[in-house]
Amino acid sequence: MPELPEVETVCRGISPILTGKKVVTLKIRQNKLRWLVPESLNELVGQTINAIQRRAKYILLITDNGTVIIHLGMSGRLSIVPRELKPTIHDHVDIIIADGNCLRLHDHRRFGAILWTRTDPYEHKLLCDLGPEPFSNNFTADYLYASSRKGKVAIKTWLMNGHVVAGIGNIYANEALHMAGILPLTIISNISKPRYQTLIHCVQEVLNAAIAQGGTTLRDFLSSSGNLGYFTQQLKVYGRGGLPCLTCGTILQTTQIQNRQTVYCYKCQK
DNA sequence: AAAGACACCTGTCCGC
């Protein structure tokens, strides 16, 4: 389901409902997610959720004594439901709060994860080596230019690497590269600093637009309240292989990069 | 050290 805009949409949706609330019950129906749901997650019961934060595609529920780290993988969904709503297949974890609401984790592919850490979540193994957030001051052309000088990977592969920049997945990598006019297979060491500056601008523009539209719904993304994401209607290249480029009319090409569907316009992107 | 392959899962869609 989620790239950064979808995760951000979920965080904004659940934050007002969960912040300041006490967890009264935890129900785990399936503990084989990407990693086993740890026994220690039970320490969440009785804790008050002080804040909801997002880092890359991770969702953090912060309490005084520890933090829940949630990742939605490819197909995960978080929703707020009344605690009495009967769970369906693939509803793996319920976090029930004092007012009767329930944060329900649904994930049919089980690539997602839910973990508990007692210490600073930003020091957690999964989070400590992540690249800068796309909207942070550290995501600069100087940074991209300097760290790409010896690299031999395609720019699209690199953009999707969370250790380079956080939160960009297949959809928004395709979209940002099209907007920036850069061919997805371009080797990173061949890209100039001004082009990286353009790319940063385009990444931010695409992500901002997607967040404003509540994310992208392709198959199963719904916001925490069950709404569709409307950015789907604004995708310029993703899922449009074989159709005309919306900028110049040239037929959009498709290829595989790292086994991921890649769509580009050979006229607009050089 | 860097890059690429592989693994983890289920659901859906398409062609025969």
Added chain:
DNA sequence: TGCGGACAGGTGTCTT
């Protein structure tokens, strides 16, 4: 209608 195969928004770990 049924079946096999390809494909799907991610990413840590293993191999080269």
